[in-house]
Amino acid sequence: xxxxxxxxxxxxxxxxxxxxxxxxxxxxxxxxxxxxxxxxxxxxxxxxxxxxxxxxxxxxxxxxxxxxxxxxxxxxxxxxxxxxxxxxxxxxxxxxxxxxxxxxxxxxxxxxxxxxxxxxxxxxxxxxxxxxxxxxxxxxxxxxxxxxxxxxxxxxxxxxxxxxxxxxxxxxxxxxxxxxxxxxxxxxxxxxxxxxxxxxxxxxxxxxxxxxxxxxxxxxxxxxxxxxxxxxxxxxxxxxxxxxxxxxxxxxxxxxxxxxxxxxxxxxxxxxxxxxxxxxxxxxxxxxxxxxxxxxxxxxxxxxxxxxxxxxxxxxxxxxxxxxxxxxxxxxxxxxxxxxxxxxxxxxxxxxxxxxxxxxxxxxxxxxxxxxxxxxxxxxxxxxxxxxxxxxxxxxxxxxxxxxxxxxxxxxxxxxxxxxxxxxxx
Ligand code: FDA
Ligand code: NAD
Numbered sequence: 001x002x003x004x005x006x007x008x009x010x011x012x013x014x015x016x017x018x019x020x021x022x023x024x025x026x027x028x029x030x031x032x033x034x035x036x037x038x039x040x041x042x043x044x045x046x047x048x049x050x051x052x053x054x055x056x057x058x059x060x061x062x063x064x065x066x067x068x069x070x071x072x073x074x075x076x077x078x079x080x081x082x083x084x085x086x087x088x089x090x091x092x093x094x095x096x097x098x099x100x101x102x103x104x105x106x107x108x109x110x111x112x113x114x115x116x117x118x119x120x121x122x123x124x125x126x127x128x129x130x131x132x133x134x135x136x137x138x139x140x141x142x143x144x145x146x147x148x149x150x151x152x153x154x155x156x157x158x159x160x161x162x163x164x165x166x167x168x169x170x171x172x173x174x175x176x177x178x179x180x181x182x183x184x185x186x187x188x189x190x191x192x193x194x195x196x197x198x199x200x201x202x203x204x205x206x207x208x209x210x211x212x213x214x215x216x217x218x219x220x221x222x223x224x225x226x227x228x229x230x231x232x233x234x235x236x237x238x239x240x241x242x243x244x245x246x247x248x249x250x251x252x253x254x255x256x257x258x259x260x261x262x263x264x265x266x267x268x269x270x271x272x273x274x275x276x277x278x279x280x281x282x283x284x285x286x287x288x289x290x291x292x293x294x295x296x297x298x299x300x301x302x303x304x305x306x307x308x309x310x311x312x313x314x315x316x317x318x319x320x321x322x323x324x325x326x327x328x329x330x331x332x333x334x335x336x337x338x339x340x341x342x343x344x345x346x347x348x349x350x351x352x353x354x355x356x357x358x359x360x361x362x363x364x365x366x367x368x369x370x371x372x373x374x375x376x377x378x379x380x381x382x383x384x385x386x387x388x389x390x391x392x393x394x395x396x397x398x399x400x401x402x403x404x405x406x407x408x409x410x411x412x413x414x415x416x417x418x419x420x421x422x423x424x425x426x
Contacts, residue, residue, distance in 0.1 A: 002103075002111040005034040005087065007328070010094055010104060011120035011263075012037020014046055014314055015295030015321040017067025017076055019118055020086055022325035030085025036104065036112065039146055040091040042078050045070040047314055049150040050173060051346060054157070054180035062147070071318055097266040099288045116328055119278060119286070119293040120321065121263035123312065125149075128168070128227075128256060135230040138238045140253045144173055145260075153177075156253045157184050163252030164189070166241045168227055170197040172345060173257025175210070179347035181255070182217050189220040189249055191227060191241070201343065201354060203362050206375060206387065213350065222249075230254075260312060262297040274299045277310035282336030284324035292328065294320040303338045304404070305357055305384075315342040340404045353396050356385035356403040363412050365419030374399070376415060376422070382406040386423065395420055402426040 007023065009016045016035050020043070023033055035043070045065045052060030069075045081088045093107040103113045125145045127136050135141055140160070142153040157165075163186060167178045170192030178188045190197070196207035211221055222243065231240040231248070241249045262277045272279045272287035277299035284292045284300060295317040299310040319339060326334040344353045360379030366372050366388075377385030383406055386399040402423040409415050415422050 002113065003034070003087075004113045006032040006115045007034070007118070008104065008112060008114035008116075009033070009035045009118045009120050010097070010266075011035075011122055011295075011297075012039055012043050012088070012090065013120060013122045013295065014043065014067060014070075014317045015118075015120035015122070017043030018071070018318040019120065019294065019321040019325050020081070020084075021068050021073060021076060022322045023086075023329075024084050026325060026329045028084075028086075028329075031087070032085075034087040034089060034112065034114075035081075036089040036092055036094055036106065038091070038093040039148075041147060042076060042081060042088060042090070043067045044147070045314070046146075049147065050144060050176040050180065053150050054154065054177070054184070056184050059154075068318070070314065094266065097270070099267070099270045099291055102290060115290065117291045118321075118324055118328075119267065119291065119297055120295050121266070121297050123260035123262045123296040125173075125256070126259045126261060128258070131226070131258070133227060133229060135232070135238060136256070138230065138232065138236055138254075140237050140251075141230075142253065142255045144177060144255070144257065153255065157181065157186065160252035161185060163187070164250050165253045165255060166191060166227075166249050166251045167255045167257070168192070168241075169257035169259070170194060170223075171200065171257055171259065172198075173255070175214075176345060176347055177255045177257060178214065178219055179217075182214075182219060183348075186253075187218065189222060190214075191222045191225065191243065191249075193224065193226050195223055197221070201358055201387075203364070203375060205364050205368065206389075209368055209373070209389070210347075210350070213348070217348065222247075260296070262310065264297060267291075274308055275310050279308065282338075283327035283331070283334065284320055284337060285327065292324045294324045300337060300339075302341065303336065304340060304406070309341070311341055313341070313343045315344075340400065342400070350389060352387060352389040353391065353399075354385065354387045355400045356383075358385045358387075360384055361412060363416040365416050365422075372420075374420070376409075378409045378412060378415070381409055383409055388420075391420075395424070398423040398426070 048065040094104045096105045125143045167190045225245045228244045229242045230238045278293040302309045323337045372390040374388035407426045
């Protein structure tokens, strides 16, 4: 049993949706493009799962957040794929790939062949078991990567209103879920090994603003330690979390956000990997000419930094997907992918954006006791990264622009005094 397509996108997440839209914009014939996804639904905006989806009032539900609404573009419902002659093979896991033969074998036993493959398999959530702790299978231990996880998180949350949640991990999932849990009137304790939250990006000063804000909402922080085990009741539900420092926290539910691993395993030994992802060039092309990789799974050259990076944020996913399609359909016209890294988050009434790289020396600016403040990262006399909380559209554009231009900085203290004015006058 088998089918053949010109283009196959493996994975049906954010990248797949944006790639599909770009294919139709640039011209693809009916029956040429196929998307294969393990998930049972058409591509959707994954960021909604830790924000709108978890709200107690009028929560976001599909079909409202199918791609590409996150970039204010068309909403691609299953009907849209049908009308555009794009084959959506949902609820189907690809269990092996042969890049020499240009075939994919699905768990249902079908062989799907391609002329051009776009790998968009994203990433999976790391499990506690990988850190030597068992209990992930308990019904009140939640992860958050896909719609099924989000549905079970909502069910668990609703079953313990007014109860206690322990959030494991102080990264994006930890911070965004903690805020959503508080909004759902659940008492939250966050536990993570670092000295402050969002350690991969925030400086201690930035982190302390958010931690104070969370504390004002009732969140407790236990830092510098990790969990060692769970206590269970007779039905197998977790009742408490034991920490390595010897303390114990009562828990009606647990949310785990301890990082991800890119889904590269189908291609190990077949394609070149780098920094945990599938290595691609400026056209998003892998070490095999017929295979492209985009989104969380791809390690691509960031021109601005002169090195390769693997990013885990939706803006780079959307843009890398679009660029790959341009490079496939119009190889002469499409230049090299030239991307300015952009990360953001929104929690409670807060909202921040970050552009570039958090390398070099840091200068903080603005009012850290108010609602608008930020930081610049300066390396070798140039601005390489910028962060802003509570900015306007124009201010975010200004820090993005100054970072892209790698504005020259002579006097760090002066830049700190100027704050936003520095970016606005570049
Ligand atoms: P993505 O993970 O979206 O999709 C991969 C797809 O491939 C899935 O459908 C999966 O089932 C499928 N797949 C994998 N292996 C397969 C196989 N063998 N066979 C078939 N199908 C397979 N970023 C940001 O910038 N701002 C934000 O606010 C957020 N918020 C956010 C919230 C939550 C809850 C999560 C989990 C993530 C975010 N992110 C984010 C990160 C962002 O969502 C992430 O970078 C993108 O979803 C990655 O898009 P991809 O398409 O690369 O993978
Ligand atoms: P993360 O990498 O942001 O954070 C992982 C956290 O796990 C670390 O901060 C650390 O505190 C913690 N940790 C590591 N080892 C631990 C251990 N043994 N015990 C306890 N804690 C430990 O990853 P995440 O928060 O799981 O997010 C998953 C993915 O989703 C990431 O790719 C992230 O970029 C993405 N995401 C992004 C956004 C956004 O951009 N706004 C929002 C949600 C999710």
